[in-house]
Amino acid sequence: MTTPAMVPAAPKRAMWPLYAAGFTTAFGAHGIAANLGGFSEDAVTSLLALGGLLALYDGAEVLLKPVFGSLADRIGGKPVLLGGLIAFAAASALYAVADSPGWLWAARLGQGAAASAFSPSASAMVARLNPAAKRGRAFGGYGFYKSIGYTLGPLLGGVLVWAGGLRPLFTAMAVCGAAVAVWAALAVPVVPPLPRKRQTLADLARRLADRSFLAPTAALAAATAALSVGVGFLPVSGAAAGLGTVATGAAVSVLAATAAIVQPKAGGALDAGRLTTRTGLLAGLLITAAGLAAAMLPGLVGVLSAAALIGIGTGLITPLGFAALAASTPAERIGQTMGSAELGRELGDAGGPLLVAGVATLSTLTFGYAGLALLLATGPLLALALRPRTTQASK
Numbered sequence: 001m002t003t004p005a006m007v008p009a010a011p012k013r014a015m016w017p018l019y020a021a022g023f024t025t026a027f028g029a030h031g032i033a034a035n036l037g038g039f040s041e042d043a044v045t046s047l048l049a050l051g052g053l054l055a056l057y058d059g060a061e062v063l064l065k066p067v068f069g070s071l072a073d074r075i076g077g078k079p080v081l082l083g084g085l086i087a088f089a090a091a092s093a094l095y096a097v098a099d100s101p102g103w104l105w106a107a108r109l110g111q112g113a114a115a116s117a118f119s120p121s122a123s124a125m126v127a128r129l130n131p132a133a134k135r136g137r138a139f140g141g142y143g144f145y146k147s148i149g150y151t152l153g154p155l156l157g158g159v160l161v162w163a164g165g166l167r168p169l170f171t172a173m174a175v176c177g178a179a180v181a182v183w184a185a186l187a188v189p190v191v192p193p194l195p196r197k198r199q200t201l202a203d204l205a206r207r208l209a210d211r212s213f214l215a216p217t218a219a220l221a222a223a224t225a226a227l228s229v230g231v232g233f234l235p236v237s238g239a240a241a242g243l244g245t246v247a248t249g250a251a252v253s254v255l256a257a258t259a260a261i262v263q264p265k266a267g268g269a270l271d272a273g274r275l276t277t278r279t280g281l282l283a284g285l286l287i288t289a290a291g292l293a294a295a296m297l298p299g300l301v302g303v304l305s306a307a308a309l310i311g312i313g314t315g316l317i318t319p320l321g322f323a324a325l326a327a328s329t330p331a332e333r334i335g336q337t338m339g340s341a342e343l344g345r346e347l348g349d350a351g352g353p354l355l356v357a358g359v360a361t362l363s364t365l366t367f368g369y370a371g372l373a374l375l376l377a378t379g380p381l382l383a384l385a386l387r388p389r390t391t392q393a394s395k
Contacts, residue, residue: 014129015138017184019145021081021122024180025115026149028088028173029057031157032108035169053108060112061119062346069120069339073332076193077125080335082181084118089177096170107170114177120339127326127334128191133271135326140267140319147260147315150231151253193332212328213337216321217344219281222376223317224345225352226288229372230255230295230310232353237295237365238303247300251307258311259318267319277327280320282380288313289380292373296366306369 036053072080091110095103123142130138160169231252238248269275291309294302322341329337355375356368 013187014189015126015141017180017187018081018122018126018129019142020180020183021085021118022142022146023149024085024088024176025119025122026146027153027156027176028092028111028115028149029153030150031153032111032166032169032173033057035154035157035161035166053105056105056108057112057115058346058350060109061116062343064113064116065120065342065346066336066339068117069124069335069337069342071117072121072124072335072339074193077121077128077191077335078184078188080121081118081125081188082185084114084116084121085177085181085184087117088114089174089181090114092170092173092177096167096174099167104166111173120335120342123322123338123342124335125188125191127322127338128331129189132327135323136267136270136319137264138267139322139326140264143263143267143315143318143322144260147256147263151256151260210328213325213340216277216281216324216328217341218379219285219317220321220341221344221348221351222285222379223288223314223321223348225348225355225372226292226310226376227255227259227314227352228349229292229352229356229369230307233356233365233368234295234303234307238300240365241299241303243300243303248303251303254304255307255311258308259315262312262315263319266316267323270320270323275320277320277324280316281324284313284316284320285376285380286313287316289373289377292369292376295369 068080068084088111091107091114094110095107098107123139126138126142127135156172157169160172234251234255235248238251266275266280270277270280288310291306291311291313294309295306296302297305322338325337325341326334352372356365356372358368359371360368
């Protein structure tokens with residue numbers, strides 16, 4: 001592993017554009033996804049087309065994030081960051097100007113490909129611009145602003161679509177991407193690529209199969225799965241219990257806001273030594289599983305309890321998982337690692353709702369929550385159960 005010279009923490013003015021890039025990718029993903037089928041003249045009315053447009057964005061991210069993460073290692077994070085933001089603005093402007101169904105598909109594909117570039121490069125630069133002792137708080141801040149994007153995206157996107165359809169929403173995305181690109185060009189320092197040893201496919205496979213990569217990535221994927229299930233299915237549970245749209249919307253807001261608040265605190269606790277990565281990840285997974293179990297309770301109490309607990313659990317996992325990945329990765333390969341970890345999160349984002357929906361189709365939504373809760377709790381419970389035996393055997 002290459003050990004670079006210790007660098008001081010980056011000034012705040014250099015970090016803010018990276019946080020804004022995190023907000024942009026979250027705002028772009030959820031702001032448009034939540035409103036493609038909304039109530040406007042240019043809304044997507046075909047369920048098949050809607051599903052295809054949603055899958056197009058996510059599919060581009062799954063395929064391209066590891067590629068662009070590796071490119072950031074090769075040429076430096078800033079060029080990939082700026083290129084991705086500019087491409088995101090251009091893809092968004094494409095539909096805002098053209099305003100036709102065919103161009104909507106092209107714009108959505110372009111947005112997904114562009115986000116695949118600037119998202120992993122931004123998280124890699126968060127790691128490169130901060131020493132290990134400051135990374136927990138740095139990733140906590142990055143996750144905070146991504147959570148704000150996830151929270152505000154559907155709300156602000158809905159207002160724009162209500163006011164003028166999809167074109168104003170895509171225009172806002174274009175302006176946001178261009179503004180963050182200019183800001184990053186002026187404020188983010190150049191982080192040159194580090195010398196790298198030749199890496200074979202076998203070397204890459206060994207590194208990605210190592211526990212230091214798999215454990216944090218699995219925790220991040222589990223957190224993303226639970227978050228997606230909470231956002232997608234808690235409103236369904238609320239509606240089944242007779243709750244109105246205001247109450248169910250408030251529950252989703254509680255989830256996102258709780259996750260946003262917890263992330264900087266969890267990162268700060270890690271940096272201060274009050275929390276270890278292992279303890280935090282285990283606690284986060286158990287709390288998230290408890291939140292999914294709480295979703296099985298009827299009425300408003302179950303929905304709000306689930307939202308709060310899932311928010312706390314995912315808020316613990318996210319900054320600690322990324323900080324652990326940064327700590328265990330050679331600095332010259334940090335982009336590749338972040339891109340691969342983002343791939344794991346995308347798989348969790350898709351897999352969690354599919355698991356819950358599949359179980360719910362065969363039985364009920366309550367059993368769907370139980371299935372995912374059991375899956376999330378299995379790993380931490382095994383780790384806790386095996387730890388005393390390992391300690392006793394070593395005496």
